[in-house]
Amino acid sequence: MKELSQKRAIAAMPVAGNFRAIDFVLSNMSNSHVSKVGVLTQYNAGSLNEHLSSSKWWDFGRKQGGLYVFTPTVTTENNFWYRGTADSIYQNLDFLKNSHEPYVIIASGDAVYKLDYNKVLEYHIDKKADITVVCKEFPEGEDTERFGIVKMNEDCRIENFDEKPMVAKTNTISCGIYVIRRRQLIELIEKCIEEERYDFVRDILIRYTDVKKIYGYKIDSYWRNIASVKDYFRTNMDFLQSDVRDYFFKSYPEIYSKVDDLPPAKYNVGSNVRNSLIASGTIINGTVEDSVIFKKVFVGNNCTIKNSIILNDVYIGDNTHIENCIVESRDTIRANSYFKGEGDIKIVLEKNERYVF
Amino acid sequence: MIKKEMIAMLLAGGQGSRLGILTSKVAKPAVAFGGKYRIIDFPLSNCINSGIDTVGVLTQYQPLRLNTHIGIGIPWDLDRNVGGVTVLPPYEKSTNSEWYTGTANAIYQNIDYMEMFNPDYVLILSGDHIYKMDYEVMLDFHKANNADITIAAMPVPYEEARRFGILITDEDRKITDFEEKPENPRSNLASMGIYIFNWEILKDALIKNAEQPGLDFGKHVIPYCHRNGNREFAYEFNGYWKDVGTLSSYWEANMELIDIIPEFNLYEEYWKIYTKSNALPPQYVSRDSVIEKSIIGEGTNIFGKVYNSVIGCNITIGENTVIRDSIIMNDVEIGQNCTIEKAIIAENAVIGNGVTLGAGEEAENETDPTIYTHGIVTVGENSVLPDGITIGKNSMVSGVTEESDYRDKYLGSGKTFVKAGDER
Numbered sequence: 001m002k003e004l005s006q007k008r009a010i011a012a013m014p015v016a017g018n019f020r021a022i023d024f025v026l027s028n029m030s031n032s033h034v035s036k037v038g039v040l041t042q043y044n045a046g047s048l049n050e051h052l053s054s055s056k057w058w059d060f061g062r063k064q065g066g067l068y069v070f071t072p073t074v075t076t077e078n079n080f081w082y083r084g085t086a087d088s089i090y091q092n093l094d095f096l097k098n099s100h101e102p103y104v105i106i107a108s109g110d111a112v113y114k115l116d117y118n119k120v121l122e123y124h125i126d127k128k129a130d131i132t133v134v135c136k137e138f139p140e141g142e143d144t145e146r147f148g149i150v151k152m153n154e155d156c157r158i159e160n161f162d163e164k165p166m167v168a169k170t171n172t173i174s175c176g177i178y179v180i181r182r183r184q185l186i187e188l189i190e191k192c193i194e195e196e197r198y199d200f201v202r203d204i205l206i207r208y209t210d211v212k213k214i215y216g217y218k219i220d221s222y223w224r225n226i227a228s229v230k231d232y233f234r235t236n237m238d239f240l241q242s243d244v245r246d247y248f249f250k251s252y253p254e255i256y257s258k259v260d261d262l263p264p265a266k267y268n269v270g271s272n273v274r275n276s277l278i279a280s281g282t283i284i285n286g287t288v289e290d291s292v293i294f295k296k297v298f299v300g301n302n303c304t305i306k307n308s309i310i311l312n313d314v315y316i317g318d319n320t321h322i323e324n325c326i327v328e329s330r331d332t333i334r335a336n337s338y339f340k341g342e343g344d345i346k347i348v349l350e351k352n353e354r355y356v357f
Numbered sequence: 358m359i360k361k362e363m364i365a366m367l368l369a370g371g372q373g374s375r376l377g378i379l380t381s382k383v384a385k386p387a388v389a390f391g392g393k394y395r396i397i398d399f400p401l402s403n404c405i406n407s408g409i410d411t412v413g414v415l416t417q418y419q420p421l422r423l424n425t426h427i428g429i430g431i432p433w434d435l436d437r438n439v440g441g442v443t444v445l446p447p448y449e450k451s452t453n454s455e456w457y458t459g460t461a462n463a464i465y466q467n468i469d470y471m472e473m474f475n476p477d478y479v480l481i482l483s484g485d486h487i488y489k490m491d492y493e494v495m496l497d498f499h500k501a502n503n504a505d506i507t508i509a510a511m512p513v514p515y516e517e518a519r520r521f522g523i524l525i526t527d528e529d530r531k532i533t534d535f536e537e538k539p540e541n542p543r544s545n546l547a548s549m550g551i552y553i554f555n556w557e558i559l560k561d562a563l564i565k566n567a568e569q570p571g572l573d574f575g576k577h578v579i580p581y582c583h584r585n586g587n588r589e590f591a592y593e594f595n596g597y598w599k600d601v602g603t604l605s606s607y608w609e610a611n612m613e614l615i616d617i618i619p620e621f622n623l624y625e626e627y628w629k630i631y632t633k634s635n636a637l638p639p640q641y642v643s644r645d646s647v648i649e650k651s652i653i654g655e656g657t658n659i660f661g662k663v664y665n666s667v668i669g670c671n672i673t674i675g676e677n678t679v680i681r682d683s684i685i686m687n688d689v690e691i692g693q694n695c696t697i698e699k700a701i702i703a704e705n706a707v708i709g710n711g712v713t714l715g716a717g718e719e720a721e722n723e724t725d726p727t728i729y730t731h732g733i734v735t736v737g738e739n740s741v742l743p744d745g746i747t748i749g750k751n752s753m754v755s756g757v758t759e760e761s762d763y764r765d766k767y768l769g770s771g772k773t774f775v776k777a778g779d780e781r
Contacts, residue, residue: 017639018655056431240641242658249638249656259432261631263623264392264652264668265640266615273648279639280393280655283624292639 008047010227011039011109014294014311014329016239016248017279020051021226022109023257026058026067031253032117034105035065038095040088042072042081048109057258068095084198090189096182104185106178106200112235113223114248114255115177120217124179130212131184131205133158134177136223146228147173148201150216158214161206172216174201175223222247233326233345236292236309239277262295270301286316300335315354322348359439361411361474363496363553365404366464369397369484370417370457375603377728378737378755378775379703380419386484387422388607389686389704391614391623392669393654395426396601397484398632401433401442406628407492409480411440413470415463417447417456432633445470462572465563471556479559481552481574487610487621488598489628496553498592505558505587506579508532509551511594521547522575524591532589535580546591548575549598558587597621605731608701611667611684615650636670636687645676654687661691675710692744699750700734708736709744717749720771729753729773737775748772 011022022039029037037060041048055067070092072081082088089096089106096104103124105117115134124132135150149168151160160169178200180188188204197203205214222244226232238244248255262281267273271284278284281296286303293299294311300318308325316322317335324341325348327333332352339348373385380388386397397414404412412435416423423444429435430442445467447456457463464471464481471479478499480492490509499507510524518539524546525534536542552574562578562585569577583589597620601607613619623630636656642648647662654670661678668674669686675693683700691697692710700714708714714734722729729735729751736742737755746763748754749770756776760766768774 018637239639242641245638245641245658255637257637259634259637261432261629261634263630264654266624266652267648267650267663268617269650271648273642274646275644276642277639278642278653281624 009041009044009109011041012044012047012051013110013226013232015112015226016236017277017292017294019255019257020047021112022048022051023058023255024112024114025107025109026060027253027255028107028113028115028117029105030058030060030256032115034117035060035062036068036099036101037065038068038070038092039109040070040082040092042088045071051258054258058256070095084203085200086189086192086203087198089185089200090193090198093186093189096186099182102182104180104182106180106185108176110227111175111177111223111225113175113219114221114253115219115223117177117179120177120179123217124215127156127215128213129215130180131208131214132179132217133161133205133214134175135172135216135218136175137218137220138171138173140171142171144168144171144173146225146231148176148205150174152216156216156218158209158216161201161209161214163201163206172218174205174216175219176225178205179217229326229345229347233309237290239292240275240290260295271299286318286320294329359474361440361476363409363478363480363492364411364413364440364471364474364476365400365409365480365482365492366467366471367397367400367404367412367414367482367484368460368463369414369423370420370463371483371485372418373485373602375728376601376607377604377725378735378753379604379607379701381755382419382738383422384416384418384420384484385602387419387426388601389669390487390601390607391611392652392667393634393636393687394630394632396487397423397426398433398630399487399489400482400484401427401435402628402630403488403490403492404480404482405433405435405631407490409492410435410437411474411476412442413445413467414442414484415445415457415467417463420444420446426633428633433631440474443470459571459573459577461563461566461574461578464559465567465572468560468563471560476556479554479556481550481554483550485602486549486598486600488594489596489621489630490551490594490598492551492553495551495592495594499553499590502530502590503588504553504590505555506582506589507553507592508579508589509549509594510546510591511549511598512545513547515542515545518542518545518547524548526591530591530593532583532591535583537575546593549594550575552579558582604701604728604733604735608684608699608731608733612665612682614667615652615665634670643676646674661693661695669704686738698734699732700736702736703738703740705738706736706740706742708742709746711745712742713747715750716747717770719750720769722751722753722771722773724773725753729771 013021055061060067149162224235265278265282268285272287274289276288277292279295284299285301286299288305290307292309296313298315303320306323310327311329314331316333320337322339325346327348332354369386373380435442523536525544599610638656640657643660646659651663651666653668656671658673660676661674664681666683671688674691678695680697685702686704688705691708695712698715732750735753741757743760746766748768752772754774
C-alpha cells in the first residue's frame with residue numbers, strides 16, 4: 001500500500017466512488033447510536049483531518065457526545081508519537097477516564113462493512129466476556145497472511161490468537177473490532193504501558209488470551225480490509241456487483257459521507273461507459289469499461305479506461321489508454337499516454353502540472 | 358447588538374401555475390432542476406456566495422417540500438448563530454389574519470423579522486429564476502450611485518421586451534420611467550425582480566402603502582418610491598438568467614445544461630451551487646447501456662440507453678429502455694423496453710415495462726393548451742403508469758393509473774388524464 005498511503009492515511013482512502021474508508025466505520029457508529037467517537041490519527045493525517053473537518057455528516061455534531069480527533073501532542077510528560085495502538089489509547093486516556101459510558105468499541109478505519117455494534121455489545125454482555133473480538137471466517141484458500149488468526153472453542157471463547165502467522169491454524173480472522181468495558185480497558189492499558197508494551201493486539205489480546213475471557217463474535221456479512229493494493233482494488237471492484245451496491249446503498253442503514261456539492265456527472269458525445277461506477281462532478285468524453293471513476297474526474301476524447309480505478313480529481317488528456325491501473329488522486333495525465341498493469345495492478349502517479357484554463 | 362449590512366428576503370410562496378402538474382403539490386421554487394437541484398438552490402447559493410448570511414424565505418403555497426429542503430440551511434452554510442436562513446410563513450395576528458396578498462405585502466408582514474437585524478440594505482429576491490449573480494457587486498453599484506433603490510435589469514431583444522417590465526434610464530442608469538409589458542418598448546432593459554432597497558426607504562414605503570390591496574413591488578412600491586423622488590437605478594446584468602416559469606422554458610433551461618460547454622456552467626469551481634442531496638452513492642452504468650450528451654445524478658442505476666437528457670438522483674432505468682430529450686426527476690423508476698421521448702417525469706413516479714411516451718403526431722392539449730405545449734409529455738409526481746401503455750405528445754398524466762384506465766392501452770396526443778385517489 002506504500003505508494004497510495006504516501007499521500008494519506010489508509011482510513012482516508014477513497015472507496016466506492018463517493019466515500020472514504022472511514023465513512024463506513026463512522027456511519028456504523030452513528031447508526032449504532034454510539035454518539036461519542038474519538039478518532040486516533042498520526043500517519044499522514046492531512047486528508048483525514050480535512051474529511052473530518054465537520055462532524056455533521058455522520059450526525060456527530062451533538063451536545064451529548066461528538067466526534068473527537070486525537071493526533072499525538074507534546075506534553076510535559078510525553079513527547080512521543082503514538083508508539084503503538086495501545087499507546088495511542090494511553091496518550092488519550094483522559095478522554096476515556098472523563099467519559100461515563102460503560103463500554104468502549106475499538107475499531108479501525110480501514111475496513112468496509114456494515115455492523116450494528118449493539119449486537120456485539122449484547123453478545124459481549126451475554127457471554128460475560130472481558131473482551132469481545134469481531135471475527136470473520138474466510139473462505140478456504142483466501143489469503144489470510146495480513147490478519148490476526150483466532151482459534152475458538154465451541155463456546156466461541158478465543159483459545160489462541162496469532163498475529164500474522166506464517167502458517168495459519170484456522171481461517172477465522174480478527175476484524176480488528178473489539179468491545180471492552182471502559183474501566184477494564186483503562187486498567188489493561190495502564191498496566192501495558194507501565195511494562196513498556198505498546199501494542200493492543202500483541203501485548204493485550206495475545207498476552208491475556210488465557211487470563212481474560214476473550215470471546216469471538218462471528219460475522220458473515222460483507223467485510224473487507226483495504227490495507228493492501230490488491231484488497232483495495234478488489235473492494236472497489238466489488239461495488240460493480242449489484243448485490244454489494246444494494247447491501248451498502250439501498251438497504252437500511254445508510255452510509256454517510258462528507259457532502260461535496262458537486263454537479264451531476266456529465267456524458268458528452270463520444271462517451272461510452274460500460275459496467276462502471278461514476279461519481280459526481282465527473283465529465284466523460286471517452287470509453288470507460290469495468291472501472292470505478294471517483295469524483296471530479298475528467299476523461300478526455302478518445303480515451304480508453306479499462307478495469308481501473310481513477311481517484312478523485314484526475315484529469316486525463318485525450319487519446320490516453322489506462323488498463324489495470326489505480327490512478328492517484330489530483331493527478332494530471334498528459335494526452336496520448338499509455339499505462340497498463342501487466343499481471344499486477346499498476347499505480348499511476350504522474351506529477352504533471354495541471355493546465356489551468 | 359445584532360447588525361447585518363444587507364439581508365435577503367426570498368419570495369418563495371408562489372404556485373407557478375404555468376408549470377402545470379409540476380407545481381400541483383409543491384411550490385415552484387421547490388421544483389427539481391438540473392438533475393439534483395431545486396430551483397431555490399440558485400438564489401440561496403448566490404446569497405451565500407455573495408457573502409449574505411441572513412435570508413428570510415417567504416413561503417405560502419404548498420410549503421412542505423420547501424421546508425424540508427431548507428431545514429436549518431446546512432447545505433448552503435446558512436446555519437448560523439446569528440442570522441442564517443429563516444422560513445417565514447404567513448401567521449395569525451391578534452387583530453387580523455391574512456395570507457400574503459402580494460409580493461410587497463409579504464415583505465410588509467415581516468417587518469419585525471428584518472428589523473431584528475438592523476440592516477442598512479434589504480435585497481428582495483424571487484425563488485424562481487436560474488442564474489448566478491454576485492449581489493455584492495450589485496450592492497457596490499448601489500452604494501457608488503448613492504441610490505435608494507437599485508433594480509437588476511437585463512437587456513432583452515426588443516421583440517421580447519413586451520413580455521417584461523421595462524426600465525427606462527438615462528445614461529447614468531438612473532431610472533426615469535417604467536413600462537409594464539409595453540406594446541412599443543422605449544428600452545430593452547427588463548426588470549429581473551431583484552431589488553436592493555435602503556432599509557429606511559423600504560420600511561417607509563411598506564408602511565405607507567400597507568392598506569393597498571395586493572401590495573406588489575412592480576405595481577405599487579417601486580412607482581410609489583419613484584413618485585417620492587427616491588433615487589432609483591438599474592443595475593445591468595449580462596450573465597445567464599432564465600425564468601423557468603413555463604414548461605417549455607423549464608425544459609429548455611434543463612437541456613442547455615447538457616451542451617458541451619453550457620452557457621450556464623455548473624462545473625465552475627468558484628461559484629458552486631449547493632443543494633440538499635439525499636443521495637451519495639455513485640451512479641452505476643451497466644454493460645449494455647449507452648449514455649450520450651446527458652447529465653446524471655448520484656445513486657442512479659442505468660441499464661438502458663440515454664440521449665440528450667437530464668437525469669436526477671436515485672433513478673433506475675431498465676434494460677432496453679431508450680430515453681431521449683427528457684427530464685427525469687429524483688427517485689423515479691422506469692421499467693424495461695420503454696421508449697421515452699421529450700418527457701418530463703416528476704419525482705417518485707413509476708413507469709412500467711414497455712411504456713411509450715411521446716408517440717405520434719402533435720395535437721393541441723385539450724384542457725391547458727398554453728401549458729402543455731412543444732410536444733412535451735408530462736408525468737406528475739408519484740404517478741404510476743402501467744405496463745405497455747402508449748401516450749402521445751402534449752399530454753399529461755397524473756395519478757396511480759391502471760391498465761383499465763386506458764382504452765386500448767393508449768392515450769392520444771393532447772390528452773390530459775388526472776386520476777384522483779389515494780397517494781401511493
